[in-house]
Amino acid sequence: xxxxxxxxxxxxxxxxxxxxxxxxxxxxxxxxxxxxxxxxxxxxxxxxxxxxxxxxxxxxxxxxxxxxxxxxxxxxxxxxxxxxxxxxxxxxxxxxxxxxxxxxxxxxxxxxxxxxxxxxxxxxxxxxxxxxxxxxxx
Amino acid sequence: xxxxxxxxxxxxxxxxxxxxxxxxxxxxxxxxxxxxxxxxxxxxxxxxxxxxxxxxxxxxxxxxxxxxxxxxxxxxxxxxxxxxxxxxxxxxxxxxxxxxxxxxxxxxxxxxxxxxxxxxxxxxxxxxxxxxxxxxxx
Amino acid sequence: xxxxxxxxxxxxxxxxxxxxxxxxxxxxxxxxxxxxxxxxxxxxxxxxxxxxxxxxxxxxxxxxxxxxxxxxxxxxxxxxxxxxxxxxxxxxxxxxxxxxxxxxxxxxxxxxxxxxxxxxxxxxxxxxxxxxxxxxxx
Amino acid sequence: xxxxxxxxxxxxxxxxxxxxxxxxxxxxxxxxxxxxxxxxxxxxxxxxxxxxxxxxxxxxxxxxxxxxxxxxxxxxxxxxxxxxxxxxxxxxxxxxxxxxxxxxxxxxxxxxxxxxxxxxxxxxxxxxxxxxxxxxxx
Numbered sequence: 001x002x003x004x005x006x007x008x009x010x011x012x013x014x015x016x017x018x019x020x021x022x023x024x025x026x027x028x029x030x031x032x033x034x035x036x037x038x039x040x041x042x043x044x045x046x047x048x049x050x051x052x053x054x055x056x057x058x059x060x061x062x063x064x065x066x067x068x069x070x071x072x073x074x075x076x077x078x079x080x081x082x083x084x085x086x087x088x089x090x091x092x093x094x095x096x097x098x099x100x101x102x103x104x105x106x107x108x109x110x111x112x113x114x115x116x117x118x119x120x121x122x123x124x125x126x127x128x129x130x131x132x133x134x135x136x137x138x
Numbered sequence: 139x140x141x142x143x144x145x146x147x148x149x150x151x152x153x154x155x156x157x158x159x160x161x162x163x164x165x166x167x168x169x170x171x172x173x174x175x176x177x178x179x180x181x182x183x184x185x186x187x188x189x190x191x192x193x194x195x196x197x198x199x200x201x202x203x204x205x206x207x208x209x210x211x212x213x214x215x216x217x218x219x220x221x222x223x224x225x226x227x228x229x230x231x232x233x234x235x236x237x238x239x240x241x242x243x244x245x246x247x248x249x250x251x252x253x254x255x256x257x258x259x260x261x262x263x264x265x266x267x268x269x270x271x272x273x274x275x276x
Numbered sequence: 277x278x279x280x281x282x283x284x285x286x287x288x289x290x291x292x293x294x295x296x297x298x299x300x301x302x303x304x305x306x307x308x309x310x311x312x313x314x315x316x317x318x319x320x321x322x323x324x325x326x327x328x329x330x331x332x333x334x335x336x337x338x339x340x341x342x343x344x345x346x347x348x349x350x351x352x353x354x355x356x357x358x359x360x361x362x363x364x365x366x367x368x369x370x371x372x373x374x375x376x377x378x379x380x381x382x383x384x385x386x387x388x389x390x391x392x393x394x395x396x397x398x399x400x401x402x403x404x405x406x407x408x409x410x411x412x413x414x
Numbered sequence: 415x416x417x418x419x420x421x422x423x424x425x426x427x428x429x430x431x432x433x434x435x436x437x438x439x440x441x442x443x444x445x446x447x448x449x450x451x452x453x454x455x456x457x458x459x460x461x462x463x464x465x466x467x468x469x470x471x472x473x474x475x476x477x478x479x480x481x482x483x484x485x486x487x488x489x490x491x492x493x494x495x496x497x498x499x500x501x502x503x504x505x506x507x508x509x510x511x512x513x514x515x516x517x518x519x520x521x522x523x524x525x526x527x528x529x530x531x532x533x534x535x536x537x538x539x540x541x542x543x544x545x546x547x548x549x550x551x552x
Contacts, residue, residue: 017159018167018450022159022213037430064344065304076464167443199486202483205479205480206478294435296436297436
């Protein structure tokens, strides 16, 4: 599902009790929270926080999300999350992987597709400053 | 902790998998979500949704929350939640109880204390229309 | 993405404050919670709760989840969720739609793919009683 | 509400989009998730993870939780959380504070009261190894 040939960003995450469920594993919706965390971190490492991107009038609502769950994560596990990005014509796509602590086991992989819209939720062309931001990571 | 001598509002809630944790019970932070659900329902039964209260310029940020957990709720349990309200001078207090399905066992009780503020987060005196709203329940 | 030619189950859901985000809309991970809620309701309307399915030794861990977000839902919106199911050889697939209150606007559609495993997380053939359970809905 | 004369543990936390609500601030139930995160970290810094405490047969269900909300936290804010603990006769109490990034502003303070129970949910006396664990922090 994923192409990690482009630069990627990693972050660790400790699974909390509140993120688990009765089956004793990280609840499936929580993976989308983790994808959002690494997405924010990715943009921050490009040199601007997503909060500041929004202040400049660009919003990135999610149009589609997918996740494949390969192996469970449990309470107190330290997992490693990575993300990379791909530009579409009028959209932005992030791909994700979640690995166990020593990166020997892929736990999950996913993707999110984002529109670029202004504060009035209208689609906008990708501004140069925003596209260039992403090039800084390379 | 609670005074239910004033009118109260009930609503049922089915415990979902995502609300439980590794211990197999409703996670302790989820009770505050349930308190928010019954609070919204309480205001709706007064004749106006909280969304409309906000549109009229009144916001009710939580200043304090408490919950006592007496017995656990599990996945798929149907619980019964009730709320009542009390006016302070410049504040509003809701009290809550969560019961098992047949209302024979008190599972939890709690309270939230709210400020009344305007869109600029400034404290405001309780508007007459808002106080009267709550009287409709009696 | 979805085939609703088979029987489906509907349930309403009121969007709570805690389910929304800074953009003022239902947060994208919350849709997976809603999918889980209607999935539980679907199985319950077949005549057995998913909690009882687990007690009989059958677990349905999610292997893949997808959601397409077409239009936002906001705080206090009443949305209508429906689900249908499809059998694979050794798997079960649920498809979902979320509509606005009067069912004139499709807000989101999604699917989840589930393995059938026993308490030791080993894949199991679909038991007859479980397959027949789903036929009761037709 | 809090006594931080005993040793305390700090951890940073970045506020995610999914933790905020329509008011644009960290949702009030999320503070209890943060309290749980620092509680786990506190026990880990004593030399044993809470996951291992449970494996030794000791569980710490929450009997009461309180939080006072003094100032909001917003998306992308880095907040600083600290916790300290106090022993009761048959219980354990954690107290918490959440500060802004440079620790100049107290955002929230809270506490949780925990019972000590075994795997059958029966109250147990505090085992020596568990009490000594907490002394290591001093």
